[in-house]
Amino acid sequence: MQRKRAVVLGASIGGMLASRVLSKHFDEVVLVERDLLPDGPVFRKGVSQAHHAHLIYTKGFGIIEDYFPETRRLLEEANTTFTDFGRVRWMQYRKWKATGDLDAPTAIFLRYYLDWAILKQLREVPNLTIMDGAKALGLVIADNVVTGARIEREGQEEVIEADLVIDATGKNSDAQKWLKEYGYGDVKVDVLDVGVKYTSRIYEYPEGVEIPNIIISPDLPHGKRYVLLLNVNTGLLVTLTGIMHDHPGATDDTFLDFAKNMDDPCVYEFMRRLKPKTPIASYGYPRTRRMRYDKFKLPAGFLPFSDSYTSFNPIYGQGMTIAAIEALELDRYLSKSKKFNAKKFYKRVEPYVSFAWGLSYTDMLRLPEAKGKRTLGTKFMNWYIKRVQLASTNPKVYRKFLQAMMMTKPPSILFNPVFMLRVLFTRLFSRKDSPPDFTPLYRQLDEQRSLQVDGIVH
Numbered sequence: 007m008q009r010k011r012a013v014v015l016g017a018s019i020g021g022m023l024a025s026r027v028l029s030k031h032f033d034e035v036v037l038v039e040r041d042l043l044p045d046g047p048v049f050r051k052g053v054s055q056a057h058h059a060h061l062i063y064t065k066g067f068g069i070i071e072d073y074f075p076e077t078r079r080l081l082e083e084a085n086t087t088f089t090d091f092g093r094v095r096w097m098q099y100r101k102w103k104a105t106g107d108l109d110a111p112t113a114i115f116l117r118y119y120l121d122w123a124i125l126k127q128l129r130e131v132p133n134l135t136i137m138d139g140a141k142a143l144g145l146v147i148a149d150n151v152v153t154g155a156r157i158e159r160e161g162q163e164e165v166i167e168a169d170l171v172i173d174a175t176g177k178n179s180d181a182q183k184w185l186k187e188y189g190y191g192d193v194k195v196d197v198l199d200v201g202v203k204y205t206s207r208i209y210e211y212p213e214g215v216e217i218p219n220i221i222i223s224p225d226l227p228h229g230k231r232y233v234l235l236l237n238v239n240t241g242l243l244v245t246l247t248g249i250m251h252d253h254p255g256a257t258d259d260t261f262l263d264f265a266k267n268m269d270d271p272c273v274y275e276f277m278r279r280l281k282p283k284t285p286i287a288s289y290g291y292p293r294t295r296r297m298r299y300d301k302f303k304l305p306a307g308f309l310p311f312s313d314s315y316t317s318f319n320p321i322y323g324q325g326m327t328i329a330a331i332e333a334l335e336l337d338r339y340l341s342k343s344k345k346f347n348a349k350k351f352y353k354r355v356e357p358y359v360s361f362a363w364g365l366s367y368t369d370m371l372r373l374p375e376a377k378g379k380r381t382l383g384t385k386f387m388n389w390y391i392k393r394v395q396l397a398s399t400n401p402k403v404y405r406k407f408l409q410a411m412m413m414t415k416p417p418s419i420l421f422n423p424v425f426m427l428r429v430l431f432t433r434l435f436s437r438k439d440s441p442p443d444f445t446p447l448y449r450q451l452d453e454q455r456s457l458q459v460d461g462i463v464h
């Protein structure tokens with residue numbers, strides 16, 4: 007059934023995906039964005055997390071490609087790394103995971119390149135109007151039905167009438183406040199303080215030296231630091247992340263120091279040999295938050311979506327993939343149903359949201375500072391998932407772990423009895439990992455540097 011007009015508030019990944027889906031089911035879609043949207047891949051204030059490493063899981067990227075088929079080509083032209091996640095050198099719990107092609111394709115990019123590739127295609131959608139430089143102020147509700155959104159543009163307030171309003175204004179969404187203006191009560195919220203801080207800097211690509219993508223995760227709960235070195239569109243992106251207030255500094259020295267004090271200082275060894283290209287950018291993320299709109303009596307014709315509904319702990323890299331899954335489920339739901347009912351939509355996405363939320367929430371409970379409920383179930387999960395991660399020195403175990411992480415297979419594959427035996431036996435009989443040897447690369451970088459210095463001297 008074709009409907010008349012939908013309005014989407016917020017034009018980041020969640021809002022753009024929702025708009026594309028709605029353009030299939032509504033005569034007209036209006037996408038409202040507070041920022042002025044750029045004409046190329048550049049940073050903008052509304053997506054200020056974009057200075058920091060963003061990894062997208064296979065499932066999420068696949069859905070994006072289905073709705074925006076030119077995405078891969080546009081990203082390839084912009085020097086994006088397309089690789090298998092199994093090729094990223096990843097140390098966790100002081101062990102290097104297996105390496106190889108493990109059925110986990112991924113793309114590694116600067117976040118604003120992805121947003122730009124999607125926006126470029128969205129601009130071609132004929133029944134979609136992008137209204138940028140326009141701030142959403144609230145909703146218009148009559149008889150428990152949302153009939154439009156209030157916005158402010160060029161100092162003027164106006165109302166855009168709509169049959170459906172989707173809020174994709176992100177984790178700082180005012181949706182709860184907008185509902186309260188009409189007498190709606192408090193929405194139940196699940197929160198967990200995580201005290202996360204990101205700092206990032208791009209380094210120049212050294213000529214002729216191929217530096218691998220590297221992730222060093224901590225030995226939770228003893229360590230709380232994450233270090234990523236990624237080949238992105240314009241150089242080598244280093245993102246340092248500290249949880250529970252063990253934060254990286256933002257000066258040259260403190261930035262380097264943080265990476266030095268890791269279980270393996272390899273990223274530090276690269277950093278000190280590379281030339282910085284950008285200043286250091288910081289981003290604080292105090293708590294994860296799941297607004298229980300799925301249990302709330304929302305007015306008809308309104309849907310909080312993506313981060314506005316659930317803001318995941320960013321270190322687990324789930325947000326964009328869940329936004330994509332929500333878009334896909336919205337599409338499937340609208341294709342089947344004549345009337346829109348937010349509860350029915352949430353029921354469809356709940357298994358994915360709960361899985362992603364549960365995984366990161368439970369993992370944080372390894373830290374004594376995390377104020378969450380510890381049950382026998384969470385204790386077992388943390389014991390078992392750590393076994394899986396340690397056994398990921400075995401490529402067969404790691405492949406399955408990646409499939410669950412990348413959301414291409416259900417998490418139940420990790421609980422298949424044959425797999426569980428493999429996890430336990432790998433741990434018992436082959437605990438060895440194979441640490442990469444980066445010394446030849448350090449040497450190449452050192453030689454290059456001394457050549458440059460010689461060049462200046464003579």
Ligand SMILES: Cc1cc2nc3c(=O)[nH]c(=O)nc-3n(C[C@H](O)[C@H](O)[C@H](O)COP(=O)(O)OP(=O)(O)OC[C@H]3O[C@@H](n4cnc5c(N)ncnc54)[C@H](O)[C@@H]3O)c2cc1C
Binds near residue numbers: 016175176177324329
């Ligand atoms: C530091 C960090 C690292 C992350 N890393 C990853 C990762 O590796 N992988 C991953 O999948 N996810 C990651 N995420 C999560 C990911 O960024 C989000 O899940 C994703 O951007 C989807 O969010 P969204 O579109 O709902 O909201 P946002 O990205 O927050 O965008 C909200 C949009 O709404 C606009 N807006 C806000 N208020 C108004 C208003 N009143 N009126 C109009 N427009 C408004 C903003 O300008 C913005 O465009 C990370 C997040 C953070 C903070």
